[in-house]
Amino acid sequence: MDTGSTMGTVRGRAVLLLLWAGLSQGLNILPGPASVERADGDSVMLQCQFTVDSKDIGPLDIEWSRTPADPSASQIIIIDYSGDRIYDTHLEDMKGRVHFSSPDPKSGDASINITRLKITDSGMYHCKVKKSPGSKTRATKLDVLVRPSVPTCYVDGIHEIGKDATLKCSSEGTPPISYSWTRQGSSMVLPPTATSDKMSGTLRVKNATVSYSGDYKCVAANKVGSSECVVRFSVSSSSSNAGKIAGAIIGVLLALLLIAILLWCFLRRKKKKAYEKEQPYEIREDVPAPKSRVSTARSYTVDSQRSSLGSMSPSNMEPYKSHYDRLAMDDQERPPTHSPNLSPSFKVAAPSLNRMGAVPVMIPAQHRDGSIV
Structure with a gap:
C-alpha cells in the first residue's frame, strides 16, 4: 500500500471528524427509527432525544405535530411543552391516549407514548425542539396495521375415496396476509398429494384416501399478528355417503310433512273461529195460542x-x-x-x-x- 495514499485517507477522516464536531455544537436531536409499525390496540413510543449546548440560553419549547396520510392536509399539533408546562392534546380522537414518556421533557427526552392505537393514528409525526438560538425537527412515520381476523375454514368438494377436495381459508386484515396449512395429530405432515397456496389460503388434496382424514389447521399471519382455525376433513366411501344423503332427504320430507300438518290444523281452527263469529244467534218463535171461538x-x-x-x-x-x-x-x-x-x-x-x-x-x-x- 502506498504511504502517500494512506496519509491522504487519514487526513480526510480527520477533516470529517472536525466537521461533525462543528455541526454537533448547539441544539441537536439524536437519530432514531424513521418508521414504526404497530397493530391496532397496541401502544407505541415515538423517540425524540435531544442535546443542548451552553450557548443555547433561550426558553425550551417542544412541539409534536401529526401530518395525516393525505399529503395535502396540514399538520396538527397533538401535544406540546412550553414554559415548564405540558399542554395536552385538543384532538377528540386522541384525548387520554398521548403523553410524554418522561415526566420532565427538558431533561433531554421529548419522546411520546400513544396508547390504544387506531387506524386513524397512522401518519407522519414531527418532533420539533426549540431553544434559542437553535431549532431542530425530526420526523417518524407511524403505520397502524390490522391483525388478521379469525379465519374461516371449510372443505369444498366431495369427501369420497378417490375424489379431489379443496380446503379453503380466508381472513381479513392489513395485507399482505400469508396462509399456512398443517395437519393436527401425531403427524403434522400434509398428505403427499396435497399442495397449498400461501397467498390464496387453499389446500388442494387429490385422489383422497381414508388415511387423509383428520383435523387440519390454517394460520393467517401478517406483520403484526396471526390467527388460526381448524377444520375436519373426513373421507368416506360412496355407499356411506349415499346413506347420509338418503337420511337427510327423509329428514327433510318428515319436517315438511310436519309443517304441512301444523299449517292445516291452524287454518282449520282459524276457519272454525271465523264461522262461529259470523253465525247469527237463532231466534225461535213460540207456538201460537189456540184460536177461540168467534163471538158476534x-x-x-x-x-x-x-x-x-x-x-x-x-x-x-x-x-x-x-x-x-x-x-x-x-x-x-x-x-x-x-x-x-x-x-x-x-x-x-x-x-x-x-x-x-x-x-x-x-x-x-x-x-x-x-x-x-
Missing part, C-alpha cells in the same frame, strides 16, 4: 144487556119486559146456522131464567188470538 157483536150486546138487566130486582124488570120478550122472539127466529154451538131447542128466554132464580154472569170479550179484552 150481537151476542156480546145481548149478553151484556142481559148481565146488566140481571142485576136488577124482579120488581124493576117490568119496564123491560117487552124488550126481553122481543129479544127472546129474535133468538127463536134466528136460524140455527148463526149459533153452531147451541141448538134452538135448548135456548131459554131471559124472563124465564129470571123467574127460575138464575143469576146473570158477564162474559168478557176475546180477540181471535185468544187474548182477553
Whole structure:
C-alpha cells in the first residue's frame, strides 16, 4: 500500500471528524427509527432525544405535530411543552391516549407514548425542539396495521375415496396476509398429494384416501399478528355417503310433512273461529195460542144487556119486559146456522131464567188470538 495514499485517507477522516464536531455544537436531536409499525390496540413510543449546548440560553419549547396520510392536509399539533408546562392534546380522537414518556421533557427526552392505537393514528409525526438560538425537527412515520381476523375454514368438494377436495381459508386484515396449512395429530405432515397456496389460503388434496382424514389447521399471519382455525376433513366411501344423503332427504320430507300438518290444523281452527263469529244467534218463535171461538157483536150486546138487566130486582124488570120478550122472539127466529154451538131447542128466554132464580154472569170479550179484552 502506498504511504502517500494512506496519509491522504487519514487526513480526510480527520477533516470529517472536525466537521461533525462543528455541526454537533448547539441544539441537536439524536437519530432514531424513521418508521414504526404497530397493530391496532397496541401502544407505541415515538423517540425524540435531544442535546443542548451552553450557548443555547433561550426558553425550551417542544412541539409534536401529526401530518395525516393525505399529503395535502396540514399538520396538527397533538401535544406540546412550553414554559415548564405540558399542554395536552385538543384532538377528540386522541384525548387520554398521548403523553410524554418522561415526566420532565427538558431533561433531554421529548419522546411520546400513544396508547390504544387506531387506524386513524397512522401518519407522519414531527418532533420539533426549540431553544434559542437553535431549532431542530425530526420526523417518524407511524403505520397502524390490522391483525388478521379469525379465519374461516371449510372443505369444498366431495369427501369420497378417490375424489379431489379443496380446503379453503380466508381472513381479513392489513395485507399482505400469508396462509399456512398443517395437519393436527401425531403427524403434522400434509398428505403427499396435497399442495397449498400461501397467498390464496387453499389446500388442494387429490385422489383422497381414508388415511387423509383428520383435523387440519390454517394460520393467517401478517406483520403484526396471526390467527388460526381448524377444520375436519373426513373421507368416506360412496355407499356411506349415499346413506347420509338418503337420511337427510327423509329428514327433510318428515319436517315438511310436519309443517304441512301444523299449517292445516291452524287454518282449520282459524276457519272454525271465523264461522262461529259470523253465525247469527237463532231466534225461535213460540207456538201460537189456540184460536177461540168467534163471538158476534150481537151476542156480546145481548149478553151484556142481559148481565146488566140481571142485576136488577124482579120488581124493576117490568119496564123491560117487552124488550126481553122481543129479544127472546129474535133468538127463536134466528136460524140455527148463526149459533153452531147451541141448538134452538135448548135456548131459554131471559124472563124465564129470571123467574127460575138464575143469576146473570158477564162474559168478557176475546180477540181471535185468544187474548182477553
